[in-house]
Amino acid sequence: MLYLFVPINLCYGQKDISSAAKVQSIFDNFTTYRHQNKVDKALETLDQAAEIAENNEDAKLLLDTYHQYARLFLEEENRETTMFYWDRASILLKGLSYSYGQAFHLYMEAAIRFDEGNNFQALKLLEESRKLSNNRNLSNNILLLEAYIFTNITNYEDAIKNLHALIVNSDDKERAYLATKANLQLAKISTDLNDLEEGIIHSKAALELAEKHSFFKQIKMANEMLSIIYEKTASYDESLRYKKALGRIKDSIFNIEKAKLEANTAEDIRFEHQMNEINKLTAKNEELSESKNRSEITAILTSAFLTIISLLAVSLFRNNQIKLKTNDLLYTKNKELELARDSAVSAMQAKTNFLSTVTHELRTPLYAVTGLTHLLLEENPAEHQKDHLRSLKFSGDYLLNFINDILQINKIDAEKLEPLNIEFKLHKVIADVVDSLQQNAHEKNTTLILDYDPQIPQHLLGDPIKISQIFMNLVGNALKFTSKGKVEVIAKLLNKNEDEVKLYFEVKDNGIGISEDQQQNIFDSFEQGSVQINREYGGTGLGLTIVKSLLGLFNSKIHLESELGHGSSFFFEMDLKCDTNAIDQVTFELSAEEFEFKGLHILIVEDNKINQVITKKMLTKKEITCDIANNGNEAIDMAKANDYDAILMDIHMPGISGEEATRQIRRFDQDIPIIALTAISLDDSLESFYEAGCNDVVTKPFKPEVFYQKIGENIFKRRMEGTV
Incomplete structure (x- = not known):
């Protein structure tokens, strides 16, 4: 059953202060009755509000009241009456300029679609609703409905994130009610994931809140949940205790009589509203009849008028029959289109999930390939073996780049990318890219130059990761098609206005160039100009597509000038904000060779046995000792018991995820460095790792030098900074 929780937002046209206070009191009572599942009392209060709205001709208040009727009947699974009030609200809304009413209407439509099983439609409607109103309570309840939908589509991580936010909500109307519902849903998810201990904790938290505030339905649901969980844990005495409590609730005379009273009250109210419409029409007819008797002339004119009206009525009746048939046809076609749209959305989601799963699963064996290759190269292999190992390492790196490109395009297609807005140093970002590609340039006998304008402010606000990806792809692309030549990376300041700057970037080369025909589609996916180019130079043809999409996040466009045989120039402009208050800080720059790793003791949390062996061997190379936890629960226990x-x-593990394990460790240890090791998938977000409490992130398969550098930075730099 679907439960909706948003209380009324009192934005109606107030006739006077006393009337406004009365309506506020009515809706406060309504909220209390609904929370306590006193549906009959809740309906009576709504009836009072509807009467005030009609007497005051207050369309906004009447719209809000109809919304509450529709929501209440949807909660009681009375779909027919829900749609009766839903239709009335839809008609009223057409003549109103009322952003909250529109937002709530979209929220209700999302709830109805969710009740029908159309999860992705419901998510889209919730997003539209969120854009129209920033009402805190509406936002909280959008989070809750999203959590239900995420649970339905087994996106447990996002569901848990929403529900944890609701447990500590500061809602002034429904704080306890929202926390109760969030705990119940977390208990359900924990049970589905077989984390029964966590399920008991959340069920008891829900039961305590529900009993304290007399939330009748939630008391029943919490008892039912506890009886099920305790039965699964073989705690039969505890299970029986909650089953007895549940039996007392179900068999209570109050419960039976209440159900009858609610049903009668609901029917009475709907019947009364329908009769009101009929009485209004009857009164109008009587008024017309009285006016007809005033004079014979009026009677004659009225008779003629009625004759005309009758003829028109016949015509309208026929037209109405045609219209009804047309509406039926349109309704059928719309349903077919909705089904087709849902199928298309589901297919796109399936394709996205498939690619995400494939790229993630490929990273696990690739980690073994690259890790073992590194270890073998470190163990002084025979000279005839080194060439084979270097070839294996090159193939592994090539495959990793291909997987990264596929994942990046998949994230762009699924609209999973959002730019960060953090302080960074642009010169360091671009210089790091240039330095990392100098070896590639040397192999191609090509000069790689950075021309950086010193007038560019040092401290900018933006997304250094995505900017780094843009230049990595552009410079890597230029080097691929340039041999015995020159590649130049240019960064210039165009203008500076207070806290904003406009920058010009260009990557140009004197390589093979691109013909005019090929320039038309060079930015399309999997395009490299021709089959011959693809076979000669290799690659996926995704680099420039990624650049174009990433620049779109910054409202920027990539431009190209090229002549076949004379090189190419890719250039774009970008607007960034600068941090005028930032000051240069003393940095602690140490290389991996300078870190004294000997004597360190580290906990590895990893469920894959091969990965455990490889990671342990890489640490042993640096004389680092380690313990291994096979899952998140073991990690929490070992972190408590050891220093x-x-x-x-590792982020992706059976049972509780690495994020959740990190959150729980942070409850008792705020200082220990935690580095996330993850084969990032489509739904992963670096921001969520940091929010969970991770200090840094290393993506698998990782380069050994990056692995050691991250460990050293997070252990020794923190110690040095603490000393300073």
Whole structure:
């Protein structure tokens, strides 16, 4: 059953202060009755509000009241009456300029679609509703309905994130009610994931809140949940205790009589509203009849008028029959289109999930390939073996780049990318890209130059990761098609206005160039100009597509000038904000060679046995000792019982995820460095890792030098900064 929770937002046209106070009191009572599942009393209060709205001709208040009727009947699974009030609200809304009413209408439509099983339609409607109103209570309840939908589509991580936010909500109307519902849903998810201990904790929290505030339905649901969980844990005495409590609730005379009273009250109210419409029409007819008797002339004119009206009525009746048939046909076609749209959305979601799963699963064996290759190269292999190992390492790196490109395009297609807005140093970002590609340039006998304008402010606000990806793809692309030549990276300041700057970037080369025909589709996915180019130079043809999409996040466009045989120039402009209050800080720059790793003791949290062996061997190379936890629960217990210099936390594990394990560790240890090791998938977000309490992130399969550098930075830099 679907439960909706948004209380009325009192934005109606107030006739006087006393009337406004009375309506406020009515809706306060309504909220209390609904929370306590006193549906008959809740309906009576809504009837009072509807009467005030009609007497005052207050369309906004009447719209809000109809919404509450529709929501209440949807909660009681009375779909026919829900649609009766829903239709009346839809008609009223057409003549109103009322943003909250429109937002709530979209929220209700999302609830109805969710009740029908159309999860993705419901999510889209909720997003539209969120844009129209920033009402805190509406936002909280959008989070709750989203959590129900995420649970339905087994997106447990997003569901849990929403529900944890609701447990600590500061809603002035429904704080306890929202927390109760959130705890119940978390208990359900924990049970589905077989984390029964967590399910008991959330069920008891829900039961305590429900009993304290007399939330009748939630008391019953919490008892039912506890009886089920305790039965699964073989705690039969506890299970029986909650089953007895549940039996007392179900068999209570109050419960039976209440159900009868609610049904009668609901029917009475709907019948009364329908009769009111009929009485209004009857009164109008009587008024017309009285006016007809005033004079014979009026009678004659009225008779003629009625004759004309009758003829028109016949015509209208026929037209109405045609219209009804047309509406039926349109309704059928619309349903077919909705089904087709749902199928298309489901297919796109399936394709996205498939690609995400494939790229994620490929990373696990690739981690073994690259890790073992590195270890073998470190163990002084024979000279005839080194060439084979280097070839294996090159193939692994190539495959990793291909997987990264596929994942990046998949995220762009699924609209999963959002730019950050953090302070960073642009010169360091671009210089790091240039330095990392100098070896590639050397192999191609090509000069790689950075021309950086010193007038560009040092401290800018933006997304250094995505900017780095843009230049990595552009410079890598230029080097691929340039041999014994020059590649130049240019960054210039165009203008500066207070706290904003406009920058010009260009990557140009004197390589093979691109013909005019090929320039038309060079930015399309999997395009490299021709089959011959693809076979000669390799690659996926996704680099420039990624650049174009990433620049779109910054409202910027990539431009190209090229001549076949004379090189190419890719250039774009970008607007960024600068941090005028930032000051240069003393940095602690140490290389991996300068870190004294010997004697460190680290906890590895990893469920894959091969990955455990490889990670342990890489640490042993640096004389680092380690313990291994096979899952999140073991990690929490071992972190409590032992002192570690750092924790290497895998994110994707059965049971509780690495994020959740990190949250729980942070409850008793705020200082230990936790580094997330993850084969990032489509739904992963670096921001969520940091919010959970991770200090840093290393993506698998990782380069050994990056792995050691991250460990050293997070252990020794923190110590140095603490000393300073």
